[in-house]
Amino acid sequence: MPSVQVTTAARVVRPAGLVGRVLENHHALGVMMVTPALLILAIFLAYPFGLGVWLSFTNATIGQAGRFVGLGNFRYLLGDSVFRVVVLNTTLYAAAAVVCKLVLGFLLALLVNREFRGKRIVRAIMLLPWIVPTSLSALVFYWIYDPTFSIITWALRRIGLLHGFINYLGDPNLARASLIAANIWRGIPFFAIGLLAGLQTVSPTLYEAAAIDGAGPWQKFWFVTWPVLLPLTVVVTVFSTIMTVGDFQLIWIITHGGPANATHLFGTLAYQRAIQGGFIGEGAAISAFVLPVLVGAVMVSFHYLRRE
Amino acid sequence: MRRSALTSTLTFYLPLWAFLVLLLFPFYWMLVTAVRPNKELYNLSLNQLWTSHPTLQHFQKLLFATHFAPWLQNTMLIALGATVLALSCAVFAAYAVQRLRFRGSGVIGVAIFLSYLVPPVILFIPLARIINELGLWDRPAALILTYPTFLIPFATWLLMGYFKSIPVELEDCARIDGATRVQVLRHILLPLALPGILSALIFSFTLSWNEYLYALVFLSSTGSKTIPVGLATELITGDVFQWGPLMAGALLGSVPVALIYSFFVEHYVAGLTGALKE
Numbered sequence: 106m107p108s109v110q111v112t113t114a115a116r117v118v119r120p121a122g123l124v125g126r127v128l129e130n131h132h133a134l135g136v137m138m139v140t141p142a143l144l145i146l147a148i149f150l151a152y153p154f155g156l157g158v159w160l161s162f163t164n165a166t167i168g169q170a171g172r173f174v175g176l177g178n179f180r181y182l183l184g185d186s187v188f189r190v191v192v193l194n195t196t197l198y199a200a201a202a203v204v205c206k207l208v209l210g211f212l213l214a215l216l217v218n219r220e221f222r223g224k225r226i227v228r229a230i231m232l233l234p235w236i237v238p239t240s241l242s243a244l245v246f247y248w249i250y251d252p253t254f255s256i257i258t259w260a261l262r263r264i265g266l267l268h269g270f271i272n273y274l275g276d277p278n279l280a281r282a283s284l285i286a287a288n289i290w291r292g293i294p295f296f297a298i299g300l301l302a303g304l305q306t307v308s309p310t311l312y313e314a315a316a317i318d319g320a321g322p323w324q325k326f327w328f329v330t331w332p333v334l335l336p337l338t339v340v341v342t343v344f345s346t347i348m349t350v351g352d353f354q355l356i357w358i359i360t361h362g363g364p365a366n367a368t369h370l371f372g373t374l375a376y377q378r379a380i381q382g383g384f385i386g387e388g389a390a391i392s393a394f395v396l397p398v399l400v401g402a403v404m405v406s407f408h409y410l411r412r413e
Numbered sequence: 414m415r416r417s418a419l420t421s422t423l424t425f426y427l428p429l430w431a432f433l434v435l436l437l438f439p440f441y442w443m444l445v446t447a448v449r450p451n452k453e454l455y456n457l458s459l460n461q462l463w464t465s466h467p468t469l470q471h472f473q474k475l476l477f478a479t480h481f482a483p484w485l486q487n488t489m490l491i492a493l494g495a496t497v498l499a500l501s502c503a504v505f506a507a508y509a510v511q512r513l514r515f516r517g518s519g520v521i522g523v524a525i526f527l528s529y530l531v532p533p534v535i536l537f538i539p540l541a542r543i544i545n546e547l548g549l550w551d552r553p554a555a556l557i558l559t560y561p562t563f564l565i566p567f568a569t570w571l572l573m574g575y576f577k578s579i580p581v582e583l584e585d586c587a588r589i590d591g592a593t594r595v596q597v598l599r600h601i602l603l604p605l606a607l608p609g610i611l612s613a614l615i616f617s618f619t620l621s622w623n624e625y626l627y628a629l630v631f632l633s634s635t636g637s638k639t640i641p642v643g644l645a646t647e648l649i650t651g652d653v654f655q656w657g658p659l660m661a662g663a664l665l666g667s668v669p670v671a672l673i674y675s676f677f678v679e680h681y682v683a684g685l686t687g688a689l690k691e
Contacts, residue, residue, distance in 0.1 A: 128595055135515030138505035142565050143521070145502060149540065150528050150562040156539035209432075216429050227433065229675065234436050236674050237667040238623035240641035244663050245439045247649075248446065248656055254454070256442060259461045293436065344530075351532030354625040358645050372534035372626070379538045380630055389538050396535065403530060 160389035167383040178390035187366045188374065188391070195370050197281065199349045202288040207342055209289065210296020217297070218304045228301075235294040243358035246287040250274050250359065274360050277367035284368055287355050292348075296341055303337035304330070339409045343402045350398045371395050443667075446660035447471055454656060471657030472665075481662055483636050484643040487553060488666075491628075491639060492621035494557035499564035499617050504610065506565070507572035508598055512584070522573070529566035533626050536562070544631050555631040556639075560621045567620070568613040575609030576602060615677050619670045640666040 127133045161178055165171025182188040217228050234242065249256055250273035261267035273283045311329045320328065353372035356362060362369035362377060369377070371394050379388020446454065448467040453459055475481050509515065510522045540559060549555040579602060587597045603610070628639045635647060644662045648655045 125593070128593060131513040131594070132515040134594055135509040135513035135518060138509035138513070139518075139521055142502040142506035142525070142569065145498075145558070145561050145565060146525070146528050149543070149559050150531060150536065153536045153539035153543055154531060156542070157535060160539055160542075212428065213432050216425065216432065219425065221425070227429070231432070231436055232674075233440065233671065236619060236670055237440075238625070238641045238670065240623070240625040240645055241663040241666050242439055244645060244659055245443050248660065249439065249442065251656075254457070254461075254656075256461055259457060290436070290439070293432075347530060347532055351534040353534055354641075357625075357629075375534065375538060376626075376630070380541065385538060385542070392535050392538055395532060399530060399532070399535070403527065406530075 157389050157392060160386055161393040162390075163386045165385040165389075167385060171386055174386070178387050181387070182390060187369065190367060191369045191371060191374050191391075192394075194281065194368060195350055198285060198288070198352070198370060199346055202285050202292065202349050203342060203346050205285075205289045206292040206296050206345060207338070210293045211300055211338075213293060213297040214300035214304055218301055228298075232294045232298060234291050235298075239291055240354045240358055242291060243287065243355050246283075246290075246355075247359050250283050275364055277364060280360055280364060280368050284356060284359060287359065288349065288352065291355070292345060295345065299337060299341040300334065303334045307333045336409050340406055343406045347399060347402050351395055440667075443660045443664050446656055447664050449657070451657060471661040475658040475661045475665070479648065479658065479662075480635055480638070480643060481640070481665070484638055484640045485665075487637060488622060488639040488641075491553050491556045491560070492618050494553065495560035495564060495621045496614060496617040498557060499561035499568055500610070500613055502561065503565050503568035503572055503613065504603070507569045507576055508602060510569070511573045511576040512602075513594070525566050525569050529563070529570065533563070537626055537630050540627070541630050550631065551633050551637050553637070556621075556624070556627055559627050559631070560624060564617045564620060568617055571613050571616070572606065572609050575606045579605050611677065615673055618673065622670055 127137075160171070162173055162175060163171035164174045164177065213231065217224065217231065221227075248254075252270060252272045252275060255271065255273065257273075258267065258271050261271075272279070274280045307330055311333075312325055315325050315329050350370070351372060352370055353376070356368060356370055356373045357376070360368045362373045366374075371391055375388040375391040378384045378391060382388075445462065445464065448469070448471070449464040450466055450468045450470065453464055453466065506521075506525065510518050510525070544550055544555045544559070549558070583601055583605075584597050587601050588594075592600070623641065624639075625641045628642045629646075632638050632642065635643070638646070640662070644659060644666065648659045648662065
């Protein structure tokens with residue numbers, strides 16, 4: 106009868122000192138490892154977030170702590186005609202820009218999802234507007250919108266469609282449209298690359314199955330592509346909405362909120378009132394109006410992320 | 414056959430080219446303006462889209478008659494500093510949240526994700542006060558410490574995705590052979606997550622390089638500014654036409670990120686799509 110020899114398992118030898126034991130405890134090690142990140146986020150993100158909410162209820166100015174004034178700032182702002190324009194501008198800017206970016210970005214994603222020569226290079230260079238510093242491309246748009254030397258005006262005059270000049274940034278509505286166009290230009294690649302990632306997760310066998318069932322191109326899109334893409338589309342759109350509502354640099358560089366305060370968004374008006382004008386409390390209250398958008402966006406994205 | 418060639422031109426090549434022209438024209442315009450001499454720039458009877466007398470006078474003016482050189486130096490220092498700080502925090506945070514299922518790790522993961530959604534527009538006014546109280550006003554440290562607030566959440570989220578894709582068995586094997594948790598991280602996970610770390614590095618560097626609002630608010634003296642802020646505030650001076658140097662600056666300020674990006678484009682796209690899928 107063969108005997109089975111049992112040996113004790115080789116004991117794993119790990120450092121036994123206090124430091125070694127702490128490093129082996131996954132609770133202790135975990136806490137130690139997240140501490141640096143959490144410390145920075147607590148001091149420079151969570152604390153200012155709270156401080157900002159507090160400041161929006163005070164009449165603080167530069168150099169003065171200020172005292173609690175309740176809803177004073179908010180009541181004042183709601184009666185302020187410039188601020189009312191800001192609310193309208195933000196709604197218009199976000200709605201128009203996000204819808205156009207979504208539609209155009211989706212079209213671009215569908216185009217580059219095909220097989221064609223030069224696919225890789227096209228996918229690479231189409232991201233450029235999103236890669237380069239926005240403030241620098243905003244300068245180019247400022248130059249493109251020059252009242253005299255605008256290249257658009259020059260081209261239109263050259264082909265005979267226009268005889269005078271266009272003052273792109275001098276007229277409120279034209280200025281808004283010009284800013285929205287610049288924002289769309291910058292945001293198309295973000296949507297395109299995000300949705301392209303989604304398109305590539307759609308398994309070809311699904312299309313084959315749909316084709317066998319007699320689906321045409323529209324039906325394939327509507328019953329195969331769209332359901333797979335929807336959650337990602339929601340996440341990308343929510344994210345872009347937050348960024349668009351919180352936009353600052355395009356507006357500040359191209360129009361400074363002008364002409365006559367007609368193109369301000371929350372960010373630029375808050376900067377003008379708090380940093381340039383010194384009314385910290387009022388500026389913080391203006392910024393605080395971005396919060397409902399943020400909360401709404403977080404709820405929507407959580408809803409969809411949970412379904413995933 | 415001809416019909417299908419026509420259809421593919423109309424439904425594919427035409428829109429694709431339209432997109433490319435639309436997306437790339439501002440860069441072309443930047444380049445052309447940067448090399449056209451002044452007497453051509455402001456003469457509308459000439460062809461605006463081309464020049465037969467390219468010049469470097471705008472670059473010369475930009476480099477020797479403005480503060481572009483110190484701006485470049487500041488931008489580089491701040492972007493590198495913020496990236497190193499953010500990534501060294503993010504690597505450990507991502508490993509801890511993803512792999513060490515310690516008490517509270519789930520909540521911390523969600524908190525880090527949420528902090529990614531907070532736009533700087535909400536934070537810059539209170540942050541200005543905090544920066545002032547810490548005595549960091551007009552110093553590079555103000556930005557090196559605040560940029561990680563948007564870099565850490567992003568990099569952590571991206572790296573968590575990478576760590577998740579590495580099989581746990583590899584870690585278990587090393588553990589059975591007696592490796593400590595720190596050794597596992599150093600010898601198994603970090604080398605395997607290198608592509609992810611590289612993507613996070615590129616992203617963080619470009620995000621810091623491009624940042625505008627905090628740099629505009631926290632830096633005030635001309636010499637301490639970054640390129641994005643310096644160009645827009647110091648070279649747009651009322652009535653004087655500075656478009657040549659301005660576009661030369663925009664070009665030089667875009668080139669570093671475009672170069673980094675072109676070298677690592679595969680990583681970049683993979684990292685981006687990975688982060689979006691997470």
